[in-house]
Structures are given as structure tokens and as C-alpha cells.
Amino acid sequence: METKDIIKEENLVYRKSKLQMAKPFSYCPGCGHGTVNRLVMEVIEEMGIQSETIGVGSVGCSVIIYDFMDIDMIGAPHGRATAVATGIKRVMPDKFVFTYQGDGDLAAIGTGETIHTCNRGENITIIFINNAIYGMTGGQMAPTTIEGMKTSTSPYGRKVETMGHPIKISDMVAQLPGTYYVTRQSVHTANNVRRAKKAIRTAFENQKLKKGTSLVEIVSNCNSGWKLSPVKSNQWLEENMIPFYPLGDIKVNGELVKKG
Secondary structure: OOHHHHOOHHHOOOOOOOOEOOOOOOOOOOOOHHHHHHHHHHHHHHHOOHHHEEEEEOOOHHHHHHHOEOOEEEEOOOOOHHHHHHHHHHHOOOOEEEEEEEHHHHHHHOHHHHHHHHHHOOOOEEEEEEOOEEOOOOOEEOOOOOOOOOEOOEOOOOOHHHHOOOOOHHHHHHOOOOEEEEEEEEOOOHHHHHHHHHHHHHHHHHHHOOOOEEEEEEEOOOHHHHOOOHHHHHHHHHHHHHHHOOOEEEEEOOEEOOOO
């Protein structure tokens, strides 16, 4: 059998989304951002809503997503993505509007905007990448940095006594009446990638039904900031991050999920 006999449409296993720009990802090799970007583009393409979607990127690693997504994009000041998305959605309520934010952006400088957006039940989708560190600006401690975790500003590990507790932002906003769907997923294994894509799809479909705010948290790695190889960073995520940030739905159809 020759190569030409194998390279056929019926043998195709994977095709890059048509909405992915013809430009290589500039995220650090092994980072989860590239996978999540791809999932967002696949969902938008499969739903056939390219011309109806507006994305809002803020400051941090997410600031470059408009280089990769062939949809209308708007840049927001640091932490203000949900406020900008609120304005867009209210002016154009029939558009699908989503934010793409990291933990330093959404859970630190943007805490106020995030909480009030969710409390008002703005009919948008929030995609939240939680790698427990300021990945873009030097690996500083973030509000989501777990206890004992070393960063450039907590070289001996985060100490709760002086630095406070990590914030579980998804659990917090799930308590608010305006949130309709809140879930926490990851993309460090193939099965988790599939679950994350399903969650993103659900969040966009909720917008069509005008159900309120949907937030999809993705617990991800930052192998550069964590000073680990991509493989070891995924292992560290599984052994340390996920026990503190357990995966799964937190709120579905406006009701908190009861943990068995």
C-alpha cells in the first residue's frame, strides 16, 4: 500500500477547524491554552455561528487569542472582559458573546466585574483558564495559587497565614442566582478534552436559550511558570491542582449539583 492509498477523505482522523487562523499558536509548548482555543473554534464552527459570535479577550496569555480565531474579537482592559461583554450583549442581544480569561485577570483584578456580571445573570459565556499562576508576566502568585505552591513571589510556597486562602471562583459564582451553568473541566487527557468541549458547547447553547450566565472553568497547566516539562506539569496538575479544584459540574440548569 502506498501513501496515496492512505491519504483519503474517508481515512481522515482529525481536521483543523476552519475558524483557526493560518498562524501557529504562540503559547508555550505543552500549555493548555492551545487546546482550549481549538475547542472553542470547533464548537463555534459546528454550531454554524461564526458570523454571530463576538469574543472578548483581556490581558494575560488570553490577550493573543484574536490572532488565532477567525471571528469578531474585541480586546478589554485588564479584568474588564465581562463588563465589555455585558455592553456588547446588551446592544446586540442576538449575538453569541463570550469572554476568554485567565485566573490573574478574572479572579484578581476582575473579581468585581466577574461577580457582578454573574449576579446580574448576563446572558454570556465565560471561559476561565485556571493555571494557578500569572503565566504571562513572570510566574507570580495568583488568587488561585494553591497552598504550598511555589511561584516567583512565593518562593517558599503559598502560606495561608500570611497570603490567604486560594479562591475557588467557580464555587463562589455558582451561589449567585444569575448563574445558570457553572462547570470545572480540564484538557490534560483525551477524555477530559472531550468533556471540556461538551461543556463549552453547553455554555453556548444556553446563550441561545437566554438562560443567564454560563461559566466554564478549565483547570490547566503552566509548564513554563511551574518550571516543569509539559508531561510533568500535567502530572503535577493531576496530583495537586485537581484534588483542590475537583472536576465536574457545579451548577446545572440553575440548580447546584448535589455532591454524593
